[in-house]
Amino acid sequence: MNEQGNNNGDNEDTLVVESPVPDDQQVPATETVSTLRLVATLAIAGALAGLLIVLLNQHTKPIIDKYKAEQLKLAVYEVLPGSEHYNTYYLIEGKLSPSLPDGAKENDYKRVYVSHSKSGQVKGVAISRGESGFQDVVQIIFGFDPTTGKLLGMKVLDSKETPGLGDKIFKDRAFVDQFFAGPETPLTGVKAGMGKGLPTEIDTITGATISSKAVINIINHALEEWRPVLDQGIPPAPTSLPEGEVQQ
Amino acid sequence: MTDSIVKLTASPHVRSDDSTVKIMWSVVLSLLPVIAASIWFFGPSAFFVLLASTAGCLVTERLFGSHRGSLADGSAMITGLLLGLTLPPGFPLWMAFLGGVFGMAFGKIIFGGLGQNIFNPALVGRAFLQAAFPVAITTWPAKSGQWWSLQGDNFALPFMSPVVDTATAATPLGHLKFGDDSVVTPVIDLFLGTTGGSLGETSALLILLGGIYLAYRGHLNWHIPLSIFVTTFAVSGLFFALGISQFPPLFMLFSGGMMLGAFYMATDMVTSPLSNKGCWLFGFGIGFLVVIIRIWGGLPEGMMYAILLMNALVPFINRATQPRPFGSVSKKQEEAPK
Amino acid sequence: MKGLLSFKNGVHPPENKDITAGIASRRLPFPDEVVLPLSQHIGTPAKSLVQAGDHVERGDVIAEASGFISSAVHATASGTITSIELWPHPGGTMVPSIRIAVDPYSTQLQRPRIVPRWEDVPEEDLSKEIARAGIVGLGGAAFPSHVKLNPPKDQPVELLLLNGCECEPYLTSDHRTMLEQPEKVYLGIRIALKALGISQAVIGIEANKPDAIAMMRNTAPEDLDVTIQPLQVKYPQGAEKMLIKAVTGREVPPGALPAKVGTLVQNVATAANVATVFETGQPLIERIITVTGRGIRQPGNWVIPFGTRLRDVIRHCGGLNEDAAEIVFGGPMMGLGQANLDVPILKATGGILVLSRDECKQQEIMPCIRCGKCLDACPIFLNPQLMGALAKAGRYEEMVTDAHLNDCMLCGCCSYVCPSNIPLSQLFTMSRTQLKKLAAS
Amino acid sequence: MRKTTPSQDLIRGIWEENPVLIQMLGLCPALAVTNSVKNALAMSAATFFVICCSSVLVSSCKRFIPKEVRISAYILVIATFVTLADMLLQAYAPVQHKELGAFIALIVVNCMILGRQEAFSAKNNVYRSLLDAIGTGIGFTIALIMMGGFRELLGTGAFLEYSVFGPNFEPWVIMVLPAGGFLTLGFILLAMGYIEQRKKMKALMAAEKAS
Amino acid sequence: MSDQTLFSIFFSAMVVNNFTLAMFLGLCPFMGVSARVETALRMGLANIFVLILTSISAWFLNTYILETVPFLRIISFIIVIASLVQIVEMVVKKLSPALFRQLGIFLPLMTTNCAIFGLAIFQTNRGYDFMQGLIFAIGAGLGLTLALVLMASIRESIEFSDVPDLAKGTGLVLIIAGTLSMAFMGFAGLL
Helix, strand or coil: CHHHHHHCHHHHHHCCCCCCCCCCCCCCCCCCCCHHHHHHHHHHHHHHHHHHHHHHHHHHHHHHHHHHHHHHHHHHHHHCCCCCCCEEEEEECCEEECCCCCCCCHHHCCEEEEEECCCCCEEEEEEEEEEECCCCEEEEEEEEECCCCEEEEEEEEECCCCCCCCCHHHHCHHHHHHHHCCCECCCEEECCCCCCCCCCEEECCCCCHHHHHHHHHHHHHHHHHHHHHHHCCCCCCCCCCCCCCCCC | CCCCCCCCCCCCCCCCCCCHHHHHHHHHHHHHHHHHHHHHHHCHHHHHHHHHHHHHHHHHHHHHCCCHHHHHHCHHHHHHHHHHHCCCCCCCHHHHHHHHHHHHHHHCHHHCCCCCCCCCHHHHHHHHHHHHCCCHHHCCECCCCCCCCCCCCCCCCCCECCCCCCCECCCHHHHHHHCCCCCCCCHHHHHHCCCCCCCCCCCHHHHHHHHHHHHHCCCCCCHHHHHHHHHHHHHHHHHHHCCCCCCCHHHHHHCCCHHHHHHHHCCCHHHCCCCHHHHHHHHHHHHHHHHHHHHHCCCCCCHHHHHHHHHHHHHHHHHHCCCCCCCCCCHHHHHCCC | CCCCECCCCCECCCCCHHHCCCCCCEECCCCCEEEEECCCCCCCCCEECCCCCCEECCCCEEEECCCCCCCCEECCCCEEEEEEEEEECCCCCEEEEEEEEECCCCCCCCCCCCCCCCCCCCHHHHHHHHHHCCCECCCCCCCEHHHHCCCCCCCCCCEEEEEECCCCCCCCHHHHHHHHCHHHHHHHHHHHHHHHCCCEEEEEEECCCHHHHHHHHHHCCCCCEEEEEEECCCECCCCHHHHHHHHHCCCCCCCCCHHHHCEEEEEHHHHHHHHHHHHHCCCCCEEEEEEECCCECCCEEEEEECCEEHHHHHHHCCCECCCEEEEEECCCCCCEEECCCCCECCCCCCEEEEEECCCCCCCCCCCCCCCCHHHHHCCCCCCHHHHHHHHHCCCHHHHHHCCCHHHCCCCCHHHHHCCCCCCHHHHHHHHHHHHHHHHHC | CCCCCHHHHHHHCCCCCCCCCCCCCCHHHHHHCCCCHHHHHHHHHHHHHHHHHHHHHHHHCCCCCCHHHHHHHHHHHHHHHHHHHHHHHHHHCHHHHHHHHHHCHHHHHCHHHHHHHHHHHCCCCHHHHHHHHHHHHHHHHHHHHHHHHHHHHHHHCEECCEECCCCCECCCHHHHCHHHHHHHHHHHHHHHHHHHHHHHHHHHHHHHHHC | CCCCCHHHHHHHHHHHCCCCCCCCCCHHHHHHCCCCHHHHHHHHHHHHHHHHHHHHHHHHHHHHHCCCCHHHHHHHHHHHHHHHHHHHHHHHHHHCHHHHHHHCCCCHHHHHCHHHHHHHHHHHHCCCCHHHHHHHHHHHHHHHHHHHHHHHHHHHHHCCCCCCHHHCCHHHHHHHHHHHHHHHHHHCCCC
16 A cells, blocks of 8 residues: 555645545555455454344334335325235236236236226226336325226325425425326326316426326326337236135 | 835836726616616616615625625626626515625625626526525516506515516527417517516617617627627527527527627626636527527526536636737647748 | 737826827936945946046946946946945835935036947957946846847847837836937937847837827838837736737746747837937946926926935936826836935936825725636736735735746736736746745754 | 543544545535434434444354454345334334435435444443444434535424424525435535644644643 | 436436435545545546446346345445455556555545445346446446536636635535525426
């Protein structure tokens, strides 16, 4: 490190950071410590660290997973009003499938959440999607009825939109309620009070036009992608249906 | 040396008539018609807003300014007036005052006062207000009734929200950007100022005249507004011709804060580049950014951000556009066959 | 005006030349005493050849050049040497000077001095003769002329440029020289051309002297390849580099001599004095000096022997006005302010300027507002703003490496235009001094 | 290294050598998650946990860590505890975890923690190291709460989500935006500088009077 | 899984959500190494390089190793980054000693540069694929460099200003950063 220091003498004054330099691999072996021991120490430390983490993970993972599932469930139920149950469908080779092929990783596939009625009819599909809004990615989930093409509901999962302005996309009830009123898709955003009364219209929020339009765009884009898939038909729900129900 | 009457100074022994103080006050002077017009259009509200923002600047300069006489140089006055001119007429006065204080303190005094700042203090104040009170600053009440009636809740209590009960009107830029019927306000209206908008956004004509007066007096570098206009016109014209944007180029030039920004904010000597070459680059950058932000950005108006961003680049531009000393040849020329 | 040749940038200070432009030059009465500093030129000081008590006649050599870049000094009036002592110099220092008590009864005729016919002198000896006469450039820099007339062999001179611009406001001495002694100017040109072994000359004159242009045109000898080139009125048109740029379009590289671009610049007054040497044998002992400004009672163009003290000049010109505020040797842009009335007039003193309070009102220095006017004014394209800031911060080395301080010719344009009245050229002079100190230590 | 008493070890980090306000370490979390006091508290707690555990472990194991690989070892130790903190928060405070997001993981690269290991724990006993870590942790917490309090108060008119200025307060949105973070810290530093200056002036005046 | 377009990822990382000015990542070099433009530029370029490498390695880790043990993410990222920095340092030293002299002092510091680690974490949290991650890294690196160079040129320029004693140092730098951050808000919505 010395030679660097000397060669960069002109830079030294600019470095005010306490430099925690990992100089382990640079120090010549003048000391008695052997490489083997260094590696061994790190290996043991690593193993211990790993063990500790694994142990705690065993303990926390169920809690975390449960919470996540709970959150997802709440979100799906919110955008698919009246549902009490849903199934996850994966997009496999352009078709929906209620189960994954053996050994496949869940995260490799896009998915939707489908709610069935008692009779096995598809009540609605919940789709989650994120796109750039005003500040950063806006992640939403929305419910959609594939038979009528109407929206069932919408919930913002994650957004960093401007507080007091862009965050009205989930704080302004009047805006959010429009998505629960069953508008037809594809949606069009209009300035509040300037609409022509079409069933596809969503009034944007004054002062937060971009954020409002982002929500509308996300839904439209998601549907552009999913409509063809959904129109092919949704395979019947897997066996997880409550006992006694018969698939038709 | 009994007969020595003389004082000893270094050459040159004569000076041009220009002086910083003179420049500053003639800028204030050239703003007077614009101010008068804004009061004519918006009534007493305009006057109060300008008063509040200017008071914020003057008070701050007086309290924290680097030297006692610094109020007399007129720079704080300019900052206050310019800040006021970028605000909507119904803006709560306490916010206007706060903007003046912030712009002056963190835009100028903290850098050491006159001549030392990096960002245009008026725009620092404006950017602060835009970020702090995004709703209030984008609320343009529709003109209502008599001339003397207030435009919105000017007298909202300090730190309290303004109560807007009147109908709001969009600015020409907002109309075109967010309106569904895409109203292109006729350029003649923009030119004469018979539109809604912030105090200084209207009456392009008066600003143009004031700017030309200053340029004629040598108190602003005409390269900057010219390059901004040329760039804006060309870039927005290109996008308009290609059908990418709905903004006609002339509309682009005369709407929003373009005129005020180009003539009075971008040309702030302290925060613009030194050399004319640098000024061209600077103006080009502003013109380009403003078109980009107006067409694709989240806000209808981009002049303020375009200028602030280019302000930040000015030290870099100054570095890059060091003049070539007389008689020295660039490397390229040296290599060229003789 | 616009169509005339010129250079880029520069400034237009009020000319104020009409105060004296129309006044024909007259001889100022000889003073009681002349004081001749041994260093009146750029280069090594001359070496004194006389002692106190010696009697000298006007035109006698009293100090000889020591070294190549040096110049001889001649007695400018007959009289007795009273002492050789340190005497205030217009540069602000004390300099060894020869004091001569002028003999009031002398006719002040020059002692006859044998000079060869210039036509007969071999080219290479011409400059020796010029050196013997103590000729230095009269434009202001006082660079020994014989050195200039011997350009480096690898940089041949093709064109002789006569500087008749007189771009400094107020001054009219070159103007009067051209009006009153055009034939002398032309003779000087002939001699210089011969010394250089070339045939082409151009006289550059600012367009604000139409009578001088007409006079030079009317008297131009037909056998001489000389062009009279009117130039745009702009300061510093008379600076060597600017003149070359205006006339030839070439730029002298930083640190190089004009010979690098094949030119040599000589002041018209210098040319006239070269002619005098070969016509009458009179060495360089006097010249036309403009005494002007609103602070002096009787402005005019005077022929004054060098060494005359400022005090005597002022007295002969009717004394100072009530509101006289500042006395300057040279023009208002580059001239040296004088605090001591005992300083003598030097070879390079083209004018004495007494400014009234109105003319040189001092304004408060404000912070720099980075308006960039100095960049637009600088004729050699430096960045005075940056240099000023560096000087203020004491970062002198960077001024040289990053801002080319050494190219600066201290023309004062930046200080002139600065709306904040920042004394830029003063800062640059000071920085150079500091750098010299640093280098020495 | 100068000798210090245990109490000095504890107190030093709290104000005199406050990691954020004086030493300018750990700025990233100090700016990123202080848009509300709650977030600031959660971040402080996680950091507190990590620094205390790391310091204890490092100082107790310092004999076994060869000098050559000490930095890597410290990072490993810190990363382990950060992972633990991450999991614990996710399990027991999922809302805060979501708010803080990636910034929990970023505790790993908080120079402050590594700096304490290198500068103190590696050379002192467990007891002292713990005291030092607690002091530093408290200092960090104080700084974060100052930032968070200031920003939440002006940015939303509330403190710990409890409305302070009433419903009509116009929030300064900028304060909860990134720019507000920079401005707030800048402002706090200016204010501290001002107080410092005043103190010095007073001391100077007093000294002058005395002499 | 992310549905963002590459352009929007790039633009977002570079200006709208600038790593330094909006996400507070890489503040140490931003404060420490922004006094001279040349240094800042070099630091920025070194950052871009390491960011790209980090993005690639993080993607490999996520795809092939961490799938089964996601809870080891933090540890493995930091280890990989530390070793990566070491390897880069050695390779650069061997291949181009001149470049090493220029970058040398910055490279070791990168291990604790939160921008690098942050990139890996954000990339994972947002579920970027390989290409998205790469573009994200380049955008973030350019944004970092932009912020650094802007700050450095401003700081060089205010060296000539009579900054009040009170504001000298970090206070003023933070205020400037705040103003820059406000100015960058103009890019919001540009996606």
